[in-house]
Amino acid sequence: MPDSDGSRISYGDAGVDLRAAEDLTGRLKALVASTRTADADGEFGSFGGRFRLPAATELVASADGVGTKVLVAAMAGVHDTVGEDLVNHCVNDILAEGAEPLFFLDYYACGELEPDVAEAVVAGVARGCRINGCALIGGETAEMPGIYEPGHYDLAGFIVGRRAWEVPGKRGVTAGARLLGLPSSGLHTNGYSLARKVLFDRMGLAPDDPFPGELDARVADVLLKVHRSYLAPLRPALAAGAVRALAHITGGGIPGNLLRVLPEGLEAVVDTTAWTVPNEFRVLADGAGLEGRELYEAFNMGVGLIVVVAPDRLAEVKDTVAASGLATIDCGYVRTGGEGVQLDGV
């Protein structure tokens, strides 16, 4: 029904708070400055972020979000971790193409701008950038009433890196190659729509409830564990040229992502008994009544990245990853005679 009274409608009446946006800008400036690297030579507030590349380079870029992990963050009122999830997710994606992070931009969209929330989100982005040696050179904060409910927001990230290491990928994977799994830290950023439905709708849990089977962790703690960055653990193996391919285990799980680095005519065999599936995935499996392959397509099940290595470099890769403090899982191999990803033991 038309609103026919003659009063004026300002931008604020339309649900856009320009004052809050101004206030936020000052705070974001400091966060952005905290991520500055030697080659990031732009100025905050310019129309585009600048980055100086010292030599001819092949760039690798990726765009991503954190899925409905943002809804868990909103439910729990914990806003300073999803930004780090986002950066680490993007870092791992370009790592799979042999790239070292250079710079990052974020897109934060909400229904009603709450500067404290937006600042906390960007603080997480900035922390992720600092840890991964990546400059946050730009971003957009959008207030979009009508798209996002009050209290809700979405978050997308864009990363650009330079190809620093030879990771041949699909073309470098041959029969006999070994699969080395690296542990995930929880669900990473994948499977949250299903996990929320199981835990909150079906099991009736709240974010502050103890997580079933955990001694000292709330539901929110388990669900908001930060997506692990594999940059530091893998840097030595990458620098040594010991990696044939990397599969970042995101949407589609192990079957969906390992397939992305498998050439035609070869089959990957994954031994799912090689690692203990962490408690949270068992709780989710039981709660959903899911099993077998479908479960491994919905969640990472404890493995966040799979390194494809030639047999003669396996020990070297395991040693260098172990030196970083991260466990490794001998979880399979590549062979002729089949197609696709076979999961043994499920």
Place this chain on the structure above:
Amino acid sequence: MPDSDGSRISYGDAGVDLRAAEDLTGRLKALVASTRTADADGEFGSFGGRFRLPAATELVASADGVGTKVLVAAMAGVHDTVGEDLVNHCVNDILAEGAEPLFFLDYYACGELEPDVAEAVVAGVARGCRINGCALIGGETAEMPGIYEPGHYDLAGFIVGRRAWEVPGKRGVTAGARLLGLPSSGLHTNGYSLARKVLFDRMGLAPDDPFPGELDARVADVLLKVHRSYLAPLRPALAAGAVRALAHITGGGIPGNLLRVLPEGLEAVVDTTAWTVPNEFRVLADGAGLEGRELYEAFNMGVGLIVVVAPDRLAEVKDTVAASGLATIDCGYVRTGGEGVQLDGV
């Protein structure tokens, strides 16, 4: 209330349709291929898009959205233009830093994946990329039930360009510089929350209704006019080094964006009588009961970009822009003796 029956919940039950996502992937691959440029050397489906930079380069990057123009697109069922809005918005932003577009990535998030809608949106992105000579080398399609209502989506874009032209910006603007306005094509991507409130809530119009004062245009036609790219019209002037600074008129309007290229101690004087405010802005002003400066902060009012030029290069810039078929507006100058942006005639 917990759902306590023992049936299984698949990913599809949780609102995520993996089949629709697969189907969409094939269609997006063709759209992405249509934007390929000589230096885009990645493969569709890899973890990160690759781009080869031939020489040492300074990059300029920007992230943006199209605001609640996406809601108008959803209301009108017209999905193939907002992607071009997005690309052109990003192109203009990095143009202001003297950069020529190299590559683009998009983030499309929705509540329920409708492949036809997602494809139409990306078709708009791809068209925008082709027109601006920019390769679409990556992107993310996210299905996020609980964040977006069915039928709603959000769209963010990320552009990287190389600094090809010397546009000194703030540091190159001196007293006596002239302001040359370039016409917008409608609202571009700014002021949509207010415009929707005025047209749909207060005036009770529907997307298919005739737009007040227009002979042959529906409300949706006027609101969805594509954000203009200024790359082609400005390329000759940029190549000639004739541009001191560019202000892309987005959120904050002429006052907010001209301020971004104004050094301290100088004032910009804009003569708003130098151009005829297009009909849609007059309708919006009347409908909102807004006038004066506030109106010029909410909408671009017919000027989408302001070029700051030294007086001795003014004729040259006007001629080269006019040769592209775009009008130019002598709309003011820069002077000492004040601060900020003064609007004459409002």
